Amino acid sequence: MTQIITTSNFKSNARTALDDKNLQKALTHVERGFIGKRRSAMDALPEFDQLRDNARDIKNHTLENLDLYLEAYEEKVTKSGGKVHWAADAEEARNQILKICRDVGAKTVTKGKSMIAEEIGINDFLEENKIEPIETDLGEYIIQLRGETPSHIIAPAVHVLKEQVEEDFRRVHTHLPEARNLEEPESLLDEARKVLREKFLNADVGITGANFLIAETGTSVIVTNEGNGDLTQILPKVHIVLASIEKITPTLEDVSQILRVLARSATGQDMSVYTTFSTGPRREGDPDGPEEYHVILLDNGRSNMIGSEFQDMLRCIRCGSCMNHCPVYHAVGGHAYGWVYPGPMGAVLTPSLMGIKDGGQLPNASTFCGRCEAVCPMRIPLPKMMRSWREREFEKHLNPSLQRWGLKAWAYFAKRPKLYHLAMSFAIPVLSKIGWKKGRIKSLPFAGGWTKYRDLPAPESRTFQQQWAQREALKQEAK
């Protein structure tokens, strides 16, 4: 599953996605499932908007004092017997993980769901180094079998149909009886559990992500619905937490506040089934837990966002609500975005992390319908930041020159009302005549983007300003 970045091909990726019948069918689940569940959760909690404000304020405060909280966090982790590794970029993080694995002679590594693991491409890297990574989250496991990457940040296999999963399981789990029934989603989950159980027991290292890192206590927090994360971090000798720096949250109390908006925004649950706190390695007298506890703290471009117009993006808690409500995501799914982070949050974050030159398509591919901002529990102004990216692109002359010149020509007229009205008083009646018979125009040079799929409604006749001027003149005469 070598990670190939295709963000700059967004348009052609989208075309492929629109033609993919299975994908289109799978995407209807995003539209139907998540939205209704979130709505019900909202309706059941009148103070939800207040909680969103609190959550936003907590993260804003944290980001203003990030260095302070990061230091405090490291101190606490160290005190509890764990170790923090600072990784400036993906490569450094990969090497730190490899070293920890090698030091204990690891052959297999179990993994809980982690977007940072995707961001640094850890699976490929471990495989190249003869260490087998095993995904333990059902969705992640499915796409690992299929050799794919996640298409959604909380539902990685949302693009796969149940029937396709059944096919994959029969193809890979050849040791199980052929006649078994795999029709229900539960039977698929059961089978995955069974297969994974042995792997849990044999793994040398467990890697999890983190939803939060608590500065007050040096604790990492994960939320899951399958409990796989707990087994991943408790059973192996070594637990590696892989997290980016903005996951820091000051206190336990702060985390419990943000948790109240997280699951509700994501799946519409009040809380995820498991919320697991881990602090350091096993202490004397603990019944279980790892012998070593490591935290890889990844920057990978994030500290550059602090103090920039994109700082607010670092409040993101990866709930997925913005993509669940995005008409563009509904149309093309997550893979079209070409890298780890899809949907509106990806459209802002991806260019921040990989640069506007390669990521520039994403912030452009939005209708600015504003639904993402309306549902974001952290009140992140996503459309505004997509526009900021468009501004940077425009400043750097990175957008197509034809578009640019078209815009400049239009602006030239828009800034000169007299000239504008004169030009339009010629152009509009002509266009009106072209569409006179039917009231619409089927095709028109330079308007292919419009008329490929829709008719162009013809102008009624002359412009409003022309007609108005004439009326006013007649009124004057009558006086």
Place this chain on the structure above:
Amino acid sequence: MAHKVALFVTCLVDLFRPTVGFATIKLLEDAGCDVVVPPAQTCCGQPAYNSGDREDTIAIAQQLIKTFEPYDYVVAPSGSCAAMIKKHYPGLFTDDEAWQARAQALSDKTFELVSFLSDVLKVENIDAKLDKNVTYHDSCSGLRELGISAQPRKLLASVEGLSLSEMKDSDVCCGFGGTFCVKYSDISNAIVSKKTDNIANSGADMLLAGDLGCLMNMAGKLKRQGSNIEVRHVAEVLADMTDGPAIAEAKK
């Protein structure tokens, strides 16, 4: 004394559908306003703003502010153009206090037509008649930036003979998005196709909305699909001006 209201007709209405401009004037005059149409107006600047061209956006905004600041109110028959002035103009001048104050002053007195009638002029009933079953699409900016949702429905309910059949997902984008619909025409088409399915399934024989961009997009798609659902701006119905051809229809 009557409010002096300046009509910002918006570029699309000016060019494609003057009827909406005249309907707006009628609604405002019926509600007792003194309406003026300043000639030095073109566009609110959204095409430049949303393409990242801040310099031209600022120039266009300054010109619009100068043109419209003498009046008591500025009203536009479009949620997205009104929202541009109301919600986005002040943010264009963060480095220029004087202009920011002027932008803010204009923002405070700028309104979208239907919400102006309903929220500011407190119009409760409309004197219009239409024997049709209509469905209403909530255009995104109007809905999410200006909170326009109940007002058009309330005023439509007072139109004699009219019934409203809500479509599924009336608050979901139609796929227009300004230049988005031509830059990403494949995706835009997928989005508008879902919309026209919902419109058709509502059983309504007329589609209404408050933004001409969205209306042209949906009308263009409906007509390409051979649908005979009529498409009109909500102002045309409220002003009782539905005798002329609907959007993308020929003269009878």
